Amino acid sequence: MTIFHGYDGTALHYERLGDGAPLVAIPGGPGMDARYLGTLGGLDARRGLVRFDPRGCGRSAAPADRSSCAFSAQAADVEALREHLGAERVDLLGHSAGALTAQRYAARFPHRVRSLVLVTPVGRAAREPDPAELAAVRAARAAEPWYPDAAEADALLAAGAGDPAELVRRITPFFWGSWDERARAAAFAPGSAPVAPWMREAFYAGSGEGRPVAAPVLVVAGERDGMIGTAPARLVAALHPDSRLAVLPGVGHRPWVEDPDGFAALVGEFLDRA
Numbered sequence: 001m002t003i004f005h006g007y008d009g010t011a012l013h014y015e016r017l018g019d020g021a022p023l024v025a026i027p028g029g030p031g032m033d034a035r036y037l038g039t040l041g042g043l044d045a046r047r048g049l050v051r052f053d054p055r056g057c058g059r060s061a062a063p064a065d066r067s068s069c070a071f072s073a074q075a076a077d078v079e080a081l082r083e084h085l086g087a088e089r090v091d092l093l094g095h096s097a098g099a100l101t102a103q104r105y106a107a108r109f110p111h112r113v114r115s116l117v118l119v120t121p122v123g124r125a126a127r128e129p130d131p132a133e134l135a136a137v138r139a140a141r142a143a144e145p146w147y148p149d150a151a152e153a154d155a156l157l158a159a160g161a162g163d164p165a166e167l168v169r170r171i172t173p174f175f176w177g178s179w180d181e182r183a184r185a186a187a188f189a190p191g192s193a194p195v196a197p198w199m200r201e202a203f204y205a206g207s208g209e210g211r212p213v214a215a216p217v218l219v220v221a222g223e224r225d226g227m228i229g230t231a232p233a234r235l236v237a238a239l240h241p242d243s244r245l246a247v248l249p250g251v252g253h254r255p256w257v258e259d260p261d262g263f264a265a266l267v268g269e270f271l272d273r274a
Contacts (some may be wrong), residue, residue, distance in 0.1 A: 028096025
């Protein structure tokens with residue numbers, strides 16, 4: 001394990017895959033173990049992929065002060081990691097909720113960010129799904145054999161009835177473009193779900209407003225993402241002046257799993273040109 005210390009001394013973990021300039025990857029959840037990111041479709045062949053476990057996640061320590069897990073505060077941990085890596089500037093990738101930390105870091109430390117990749121982001125400074133879009137994305141899957149069970153679980157979850165963890169498991173097919181064997185293996189792999197029940201509230205506390213960043217930004221959305229939809233990605237792309245939005249066809253919330261070659265080519269070309 002490779003350990004460094006966050007802004008308040010909390011022991012944090014990361015691991016580096018591949019060689020070359022660092023691409024620091026922040027997982028989503030909030031509360032996910034960064035190992036679910038894999039190689040992000042093979043990006044470790046293009047960059048030194050640094051998979052970072054935020055505080056309280058994966059193999060990193062949980063701080064005594066849970067308020068320090070707010071994504072706005074965790075931007076300082078990313079700066080501590082950059083200093084530890086000895087990099088003047090980094091390419092930064094955030095997935096889902098991790099895109100909030102990535103955006104806040106880029107706004108706070110603009111001179112340290114070469115480029116920013118935001119993959120199926122949840123929003124600019126909070127979760128910003130469009131309920132009508134999400135309903136339409138999910139309804140479009142009505143012919144799937146798993147749909148009746150997932151739709152029932154979705155209704156129960158909205159009503160606050162039943163065990164939330166079990167209901168989320170049942171609606172997981174909505175989050176994928178194709179609910180096939182590869183998606184099931186990735187969705188339910190060890191470490192692929194948040195484990196700290198308090199993390200969500202702590203992460204989103206005191207978020208403030210979204211701030212535009214000056215670095216080149218690539219925003220990636222999944223056309224069939226029934227977890228967050230494409231609306232948050234569109235809002236994020238509109239916020240940042242030097243941004244590009246790519247909506248990948250046929251994929252959901254983890255596009256590098258469902259279209260690894262297409263995802264890696266898109267992100268790799270962006271990084272090469274940034």
